[in-house]
Amino acid sequence: MTNNLIIIFAASAAIVYLIRYLPLLVLHNVNIPRALNKFLHNLPVAILAALAFQFIFLKEGQLHHGLDNFYVIGLFACIFLALKTKNLAITVFGSISLLFFLNYFF
Amino acid sequence: MDHFKEHKEDILAAFKNSIVFAPMLVSITTSYVIVAKNIDIGPLEIVLWTALIFAGTVQIAVLNAYAGGAGLLELILLAFMTGLRLGFVSMSIFTYVQGIRKKLLPLFSFFIVDPAAGVIPARAKEGGNLPVFSFSFLIFIWLQWVFYGCLVVLLGAFIPEAWEPAFSFAMPAIFIGLTLSMIQDNFLYGIIVIAIAAPISLLLTFLFTPQLSSIIAAIFAALVGALIEERGGVAND
Numbered sequence: 455m456t457n458n459l460i461i462i463f464a465a466s467a468a469i470v471y472l473i474r475y476l477p478l479l480v481l482h483n484v485n486i487p488r489a490l491n492k493f494l495h496n497l498p499v500a501i502l503a504a505l506a507f508q509f510i511f512l513k514e515g516q517l518h519h520g521l522d523n524f525y526v527i528g529l530f531a532c533i534f535l536a537l538k539t540k541n542l543a544i545t546v547f548g549s550i551s552l553l554f555f556l557n558y559f560f
Numbered sequence: 561m562d563h564f565k566e567h568k569e570d571i572l573a574a575f576k577n578s579i580v581f582a583p584m585l586v587s588i589t590t591s592y593v594i595v596a597k598n599i600d601i602g603p604l605e606i607v608l609w610t611a612l613i614f615a616g617t618v619q620i621a622v623l624n625a626y627a628g629g630a631g632l633l634e635l636i637l638l639a640f641m642t643g644l645r646l647g648f649v650s651m652s653i654f655t656y657v658q659g660i661r662k663k664l665l666p667l668f669s670f671f672i673v674d675p676a677a678g679v680i681p682a683r684a685k686e687g688g689n690l691p692v693f694s695f696s697f698l699i700f701i702w703l704q705w706v707f708y709g710c711l712v713v714l715l716g717a718f719i720p721e722a723w724e725p726a727f728s729f730a731m732p733a734i735f736i737g738l739t740l741s742m743i744q745d746n747f748l749y750g751i752i753v754i755a756i757a758a759p760i761s762l763l764l765t766f767l768f769t770p771q772l773s774s775i776i777a778a779i780f781a782a783l784v785g786a787l788i789e790e791r792g793g794v795a796n797d
Binding site: 458459461462463465466467469470471473474475476477478479481482486488489491492493494495496497498499500501502503504505506507508509510511512515517524525528529532533535536537540542543545546547549550553554557558 | 577579580583601605609612613614615618619622626632635636639640643644645646647648649650651652653654655657658662665666668669670672674677678681722723725726727728729730731732733734735736737738739740741742743744749750753754756757758759760761762765770773774775777778779781782783785786787789790
């Protein structure tokens with residue numbers, strides 16, 4: 455591996471680590487106002503929803519909402535399984551199995 | 561040994577929760593290993609950097625850009641932009657990990673990944689020792705990450721390409737499952753947050769990169785959700 459790559463990897467590792475650590479360091483044992491607490495409680499829901507929908511509806515950076523987007527069917531299957539079973543493993547493996555089936559037959 | 565017995569339930573729960581992420585981890589490590597092998601990075605270096613960076617999107621984005629001729633400054637900026645959402649994951653879980661001793665925070669921080677944003681708040685509702693669970697969960701995810709990295713380096717050529725789309729759906733499936741479990745106690749406000757975050761994160765991709773779009777959408781949705789909830793609480797008083 456070249457020196458350049460070593461520097462790039464080291465810099466990436468340092469940046470990612472600081473991004474993870476600094477918020478915890480700054481906010482640790484700080485009393486935060488109720489409104490900010492609510493915001494921070496909503497943040498995981500918002501981030502996960504945003505990431506999930508981008509994964510499902512974006513293909514190579516473009517919106518992919520056509521009928522050939524099996525991930526949309528996977529989305530509905532996921533929502534159904536999650537609400538019905540309240541079990542993460544069933545939700546994940548159930549929807550993956552459905553997608554294996556769709557990809558294999560269509 | 562006493563510590564382990566005392567916290568056995570939390571550690572086992574952490575292990576069970578981490579296994580669900582196996583398909584997602586395999587999918588991401590496969591993508592990373594393919595990109596790394598294409599630019600002639602050796603297997604040992606692939607596994608080493610997988611273990612030390614532990615951020616699949618950053619690794620893939622940086623290596624892709626490097627292969628495309630990007631300079632060091634561009635790569636550092638790219639690492640920052642693609643890794644920024646991990647900072648929001650840290651912020652979103654910090655209220656749940658206040659019980660972790662300050663001197664352990666530097667070590668704990670290294671292991672923070674996207675799944676933490678969902679699993680740790682969901683576990684908080686079930687009880688148990690949250691710091692022990694959180695730490696154990698994240699370490700199990702990292703161990704799997706390194707293990708699958710080694711496995712894919714050795715056996716990646718044998719994974720049928722046709723399996724990849726289904727495997728990679730594991731990530732949104734997990735996120736959707738976790739999101740719905742997190743909003744159960746406050747379903748209406750949770751749906752409002754999701755209904756704002758999801759379409760805005762897509763619409764903003766016309767203006768910004770997907771990573772930046774997801775951050776802006778998440779902040780805006782979380783803010784609006786908090787404001788609506790606050791006003792709803794005031795109105796009910």
